[in-house]
Structures are given as C-alpha cells and as structure tokens.
Amino acid sequence: MKVIPFKVPVTQAESVTVNEDILPFFYGHVHRHKEMQLTLILKGEGTLIVGNYTQAFKPGDMYIIGANQPHIFRSDDSYYREVAVDNVHAIHIFIEHENTLQFLSNLPEMEFIKKLMDNTLPGLQVPDEYLAHASRMFLKVNRVSGFKRLITFIKLVRYLTEEVKHYKSLSTGHDNMPFSGPEDNRMNQIYEYTIQHYSENITLERIAAVVHITPHAFCKYFKKHTRKTYKHFLNEVRINEACKKIINGDFDCISSIAYATGFNSPINFNKVFKKMTDKSPSEYIKEYKHNWDNAVRMLKEPA
Template identity: 70%
Template sequence: MKVIPFKIAASQAESIIVSEDILPYFYGHMHRHKEMQLTLILKGTGTLIVGNYTQPFAPGDFYIIGANQPHILKSDPIYYQNNVEGSVHAVHIFFEHENTLSHLINLPEMEFAKSFLEKTRQGLQIPEGYAPEAARLFLKASRSSGLKRLLISIKLLQYLSRHVKEYKLLTTDFAAAPFPAVEDIRLNEVYQYTLEHYAENITLERIAAVVHITPHAFCKYFKKHTRKTYNAFLNEIRINEACKRIVNGDATCIASIAYATGFNSAINFNKVFKKTTGKSPSEFMKEYRHKWDNALKLLRQPACLIPMFASSLSVLPASSSIAAQGLVWPV
C-alpha cells in the first residue's frame, strides 16, 4: 500500500469542508491531502501516526494535522474483527488555506490565523484543559453551513491561536516537507507491517525485506526520513499498545503485558516504558486509576455539569459504557 493522495470532496458553495465518520473502523490507509485537518475523536480507539510520530488515540482527543502530512488513524484490531457499523465516530473540518482561503487569510485582521496555520504544518494535539471550549466551537462550526460556518471557524482559529497554550507537537520540523511518492510507499509498508506484527521478533533483516533493501540501507533510509532508528519506532508502537492494555485491564501483571507486546524481559520493558512515557508502568497505572476515580465522581454529577469536564472522560477505557457511546459537547 502507498500513501494515498486523498481528495477531499468539496462543494463549490463551501470553502470549509466538514466530514463525519461513523464507521466500523477508521480509514485504514496512510494518506495525505492539501487541506489542514482538525479532527475530534468521539468514539473509538487505536493508533495515530502523523509523519514520524505515533501515539494511542481515544475519545476526546483533538488533533490538528498539517497540510500534506502523511497520517493514519489505525483502529485497534478488535474493530476489524467485529466489523460493526458505528463502532467509531469522528468529525473532521478541512481548511484549504493556500488557495481557497488565501485572500481571507492575507487580510491584516487575519494575521493571527496566518501565523497559526504556519505552526500547524508540524501537527498539533490540543491539550486536555482547552479541549472542551475548542470542541464546542468545532462542533458548532461543523453543524453550521455557509457564512455562519466560516465565521464560527474563524472564531475557532482565533481561540486556538490566542488562548491555547502548550500544544503537543506531533512531528519534528523536518517532517513538514512532504516525502516523494516512492518514499511514501516504502514508509507506509514499514508502518503497516509494524502495526500488524509489533508483538513478534522483528529483526532488521525482517523489516528490511518488507521494502526489499538490505538491513544497512534500511537503517540509513529509516533514520533519514524519520530522524529516529527503527528500533525506537518499534518500541513506541509497543509501548502505545502496552498503555492501552493497562488502561483496558487486558493483563494480570506488568510482566504479561511486556511479553504480549514483544519485549523479551520485564526489566527491558520497564526501562523502555519509562524512557518513552516519563513514568514507570506502575506509576502510569496508579495515575490512570486516579483519573478513573475522578471520572467516576464526574458520572455522579448532574448530567448538565458533565460536559464542563468532558476532557477528563477521555481516560475511560473503550469497554466502558460512556466511552462506547462517545463524547458529545453541547453547542
């Protein structure tokens, strides 16, 4: 499979495009498009890859994906096995600002938007504390049309550029430039193979054979295009899966999670886990349980108060009834 040059279906009457996915699983191919993309996950879990970055995604996550950035929302395997319509739900807003909105963006009054759109080329995640207000404006824009959608979208960009602090970067600077098509194809093959076989013993010889080059050439190629070694990338995928298993209670002990995600020892797993997340597995589990307790307290609040703390509910495991229904902020 290759990174697909995706064409966003646009109406001549709309300069800002809205798309809503209510599907058995998310679109399973690495792809890119000329539009900047804002995505709010309402239902479903999996792995997000943007450029050279990978992390788990869950309900309540809010991402900004830069124009022409290769990306994929890879649903967890259970979604492909169940194949049930409506298992995942996300809303996307696409801004084609280089051509369609260029005259508007270049106005002096829109300088805030112009500078912010430049920052989005690396890809951003909106921090939890700002997600409820950002999601409120986002959903209000997505449910509007015509001039009203445009005006609300401008207000959303203003909020994102002036009020949101400490964005989480999804890529490093080099990744802003698009890869040539042939490199897209190779990287996608590597990403897809790793996502499907991370729990196995993936040697350099084995992964190099996937793209039909020697192990030495593969090491140079992967480092050149991602600024990290393949083993570092593989460990990130494995730790992402380990975090999901801890959250979902899929294993009885840390050692069983280590072996289930491809590590050959619990000691090595603990070392890589802390290097990747900044916490030990036990610290991560303790922090998750604290957030879970807080989420349960929120559920005891009157229903009208819960949306005020909606971002806190994103810690709920996918198996819970709340996460299964997705998160919806009122507008």
C-alpha cells in the same frame, strides 16, 4: 509507505467543510490533501501516523494536521475482526489553505489565522486541559452551516491560537521523506510486518529478510527514509500498543503489558515507556482514567 492524494468532498457554498464519520473503521490509507484538517475523535482507538511520527489515539483527542501532511488514523485490528457500522465516530473540519486561510490571514483583524498556518504544518495535538471548551466549539461548527459555520470556525481558531498553550507537536523534527515506486512497497512491507509482529522478538536479521537485504543495508536504508533507527521505530510501535491496551483496559498488571508488547522485562518496558511518554506506566494509567472521565462528561454537556 505509499501516500495517496485525497480529494476532500467540498461544497461550493461553504468555505469550511465538515465531515462526520460514523463507520466500521477509519479510512485505512496514508493520505494527504491540500486542506488543513482539524479532527475530534468521539469513538474509536488506534494509531495515528503523521509524517514520520506515530502515537496512539483515543476518544476525546483533538488534532490539527497541516495542509499536504501525510497522515492516517489507523483503527486497531479488532475493528476489522468485529465489524459494526458505528465502531468509530469522528468529526473532521477541512479548510482550504492556499486561498481561504491565506485570504483571511491578510485581514488585519485575522492575524491569529496566520499564526495557525505557521504553527500547524507539522501537526499538533490539543492539550487535555483545553479539550472541554475547544470540543464544545468544535461540535458547534458541525451543527451550523453557511456564514454561521465560518464565524464559528473563526472563533474556534482564535481560541486555539490565543488561549491554548503548550501544544504537543506531531513531528520528529525532520522533514517528511516522500516515497515512490518500489520504495512504497518496501516501506509498507516493513511497517505492516512490524505492526503484525511487534510482540515477538524482531531482530535486525529478521526484519531485513522481509525486504530481502542485509542487516547492515537495512539499517542504512531505514535511517535514510525515516530519520530514526528501526529499534526506535519498533519501540514507538510497542509503546503505542501498550498505551492502547491501557486505554482498552486490556491488561492484568503492568508486567503483563510489558510481555504482551514484546519487551523482555518490566524494567526495560518501564524505562522505554517513561522515555517515550514522559510518564511511568502507572502515571499514564492514572492520568488516562482522569482524562477519560473528563472527556465523557464534556461530550455529554450541551455545546
């Protein structure tokens, strides 16, 4: 899919740029920029794509995305159908990688900055148990400005690098494959068709016909450009959608989620869900309810 070069609106007066988005839906294009990005989701659900990796996102999540890493926070389709000015709310911190971070990392006292630069290139998600404290610091960066913002940001980075353990990596383990020209359109067609029809029986013959090639050629083409099989990608999309249904409370029972997301049986759904998330659907529901209660309580607390 096409990756758009994105220009972060920066000010010459500050090294750390903060954008607060209160919008009908998140920016709807895969893009990249030279700045490292930290994002805190306060409102809104959808699918996060970072390079070749996809997963559902929800309120309370915090992500670190490396410089020049293609990504998109794609809002659920419902946000486009039911438009409101404040459907989504997120805060993004941007800091220039080559100059500002590099300069700070050269200071002996700032060795942890280099650790952040080295470890965040593929993208990371902050684990749930650290979100309360990290989010309070994050919100404070948004409230202050000038030198206070830089110092507060440095304190946040120090916490993220020295205190937070066991990050979730947003990486497939492979380098990203850049697309250009006709490949932009072809991969975008595959992606969009899958998003629109994931609940249906998408055979190889059916998806290959979307881009007018044979099933055998399609398998080779998709694996070459994504480093994964189409079946694996389709299962990722389906499990992401299942997670979003759980997040939104849009289900009657686990079996209803299975059939609504394109699985032919609850047994197969449970197997794939466990493989993708390391949790059973029932464990995920229980954990989400617990984390949601904590996130709401944390966001109401003064920073």
